[in-house]
Amino acid sequence: MKKIEGGVTAAQGYQAASAAAEIKYKGRTDMALVYTEKPAVFGGTFTTNVVKAAPVHWDKELLEKGNPVHAVVLNSGIANACTGEEGKTLNYTMASEVAGQFGIQPEQVLTASTGVIGMQLPKDSLVRGAGLLKEALSPGKEAGTEAAKAIMTTDTISKEAAVSFEVDGTTVTVGGMSKGSGMIHPNMATMLSVTTTDAAIDREDLQELVSSAVEDSFNMISVDRDTSTNDTYLVLANGAAGVTIKKGTKAYEDFREALFHVSTELAKKMAGDGEGCTKRMEVQVIHCQSKEKAKRLSKSVITSNLVKAALYGSDANWGRILCALGYAGEEFNPERVDLTIEAEGESLLLFKDGVVTGYSEEKATEILGKKEIVILCDMKEGEASATAWGCDLTHEYVNINADYRS
């Protein structure tokens, strides 16, 4: 498997476009399109929130029907959530306007929206946007990057990742884009991710891979605290590479690895771009009884306001880490836990077998002053492990969210 440049246009047969349709923002692009002339089977996972945006309902219906699609159209600025019947109609307009441009059916166009909840999408923007997207469509890497930028909201950087691998001498590529901050937000930092591949794969197999990929990537960043109404992860496979991925083969394992790598890279980029965050936190729980338990423990630490605020202050407040493990709802023996912090190759043991070590606070502060911090929790009770990603809690986070909509 080889890391390569690019995103949704990295795989063969995919084109992308972005447009300034003035959905809500002025002077920036706010619509994006991913298109494949060769129809693609697709898999997807969506928000577990009871409150689901119109595009989520639409995509879920199409996923159940299971017919191939040609495009994904996305917009930023307005989430089209809590918009009632009018919202459903406008989401259909978004799909049908794009379909009209390509002479395909609306049911062959997936949709995704992110932005303010409760506002209606302006119909004229959707119409104009569809035309602009058709004109701007290009297979180039640049077009993929521009699409990734068009779906940004409070993101500070666009997020892409791509890898390729060989199957009997033929190159297969998996590439994707996503938007969303480490602390996923219900109305502006929704997580949206579109991944494309030129492999051919049975759609049930693809869905199975998509569902498990999300578990170890997007579901392991600190989203569980505020699960968006719009979270959407779509993977399209158009078979343009001429390689079919069959279960039980090495190609399947390679494809699996490629898909997991792209989703994990995108997840980590989101965690590192948390609203107002100054550093990324990676929490590894190792030697745990079960993977599920390790996941719950690592997520509990990653989402603790106290751990996040201490990280912001570069304060080695190991008590808060141990405490967050303690209220995860899992049994363990605190007298056995070891806590270590790591950054840039340096590591420091803070807590061992139930008591604090004689660590140097200066050293701890130095390590916590880095940009990418690892908190290692050794449970010393088993073989399972899990990793979660998050970020610190800062003044800027409060600034961004105290008066978001103005």
Added chain:
Amino acid sequence: MKKIEGGVTAAQGYQAASAAAEIKYKGRTDMALVYTEKPAVFGGTFTTNVVKAAPVHWDKELLEKGNPVHAVVLNSGIANACTGEEGKTLNYTMASEVAGQFGIQPEQVLTASTGVIGMQLPKDSLVRGAGLLKEALSPGKEAGTEAAKAIMTTDTISKEAAVSFEVDGTTVTVGGMSKGSGMIHPNMATMLSVTTTDAAIDREDLQELVSSAVEDSFNMISVDRDTSTNDTYLVLANGAAGVTIKKGTKAYEDFREALFHVSTELAKKMAGDGEGCTKRMEVQVIHCQSKEKAKRLSKSVITSNLVKAALYGSDANWGRILCALGYAGEEFNPERVDLTIEAEGESLLLFKDGVVTGYSEEKATEILGKKEIVILCDMKEGEASATAWGCDLTHEYVNINADYRS
């Protein structure tokens, strides 16, 4: 039932004291004692955190044995959590030094600590403190208030509540104190609460009442996000009033009401004193299918960083409220929910039957600018309801917690 002044010394037969023992702080009181010469039966509830402080283990043991007690000794500054065997020994010292002053057994003295995790209590301070507490002991209201002050950490106000009611012409009193911020913290804003009553009651009946009282009060403030290693709620009943409370009588119902009132008042005071908070948020979920469901929904809103930050900015971001309801893990129909904000007698309907109302943003901002905000979520599906209390998320919260220990 009549609200009265005072706290732990309001009921007959109780004395209180505070002392500056220099546990960790200098120039302020940091130890408190509640004493009753007449032995008291007691009930208690403690943190659910897997990581429990030494005093929590001690009190739980005494609760299991079920023998009457004479005193509760508390300290602030150091939590005596994650302190291993030495911590257990020092907790025993804390109890036995007080016991020595009164010629009673260490097992007749309950303990509670709050402060930094991982530090050991200084033995000489415990010894000196016990003597000072004995000297300062007084039945006056002032002594109770001073005790409430001595256990404060990041609290900005001391917290007391008391009520009395009549049983066949005899006055029965229930009074208590607590410390802790609305956003309960693992290492400094632990919730500690001691309530006293001069009623006589069977200890099983008392424990049953204590366990249910905590469910609707202390467990309904936003503690579930960061559950302390030290959270402790103790209720002592010494029978000094000469009235015995028997199950199935009106006296029992009156006592129940009194105990619930005191615990709820103390809980609300904690919510309103959240670290760095500028306003209190009360979330009422009404017309819900079940009480458990209403509790989970209200807690989900009260603990959402996004709702809390929006409240700080007086931003009527109803989308975040609906979203927080949506990820509570409960099923409901978003198309039926109504959201209303209230403050100082004014109220404003923001969201009705799945869509936003034409409410005035100015009016909403005006209401959210008040000090005590009520968010009313009408599920329109049943008869159950629940109320949770919390506060806003502010810059000051980040200041307090970004570098707490220095």
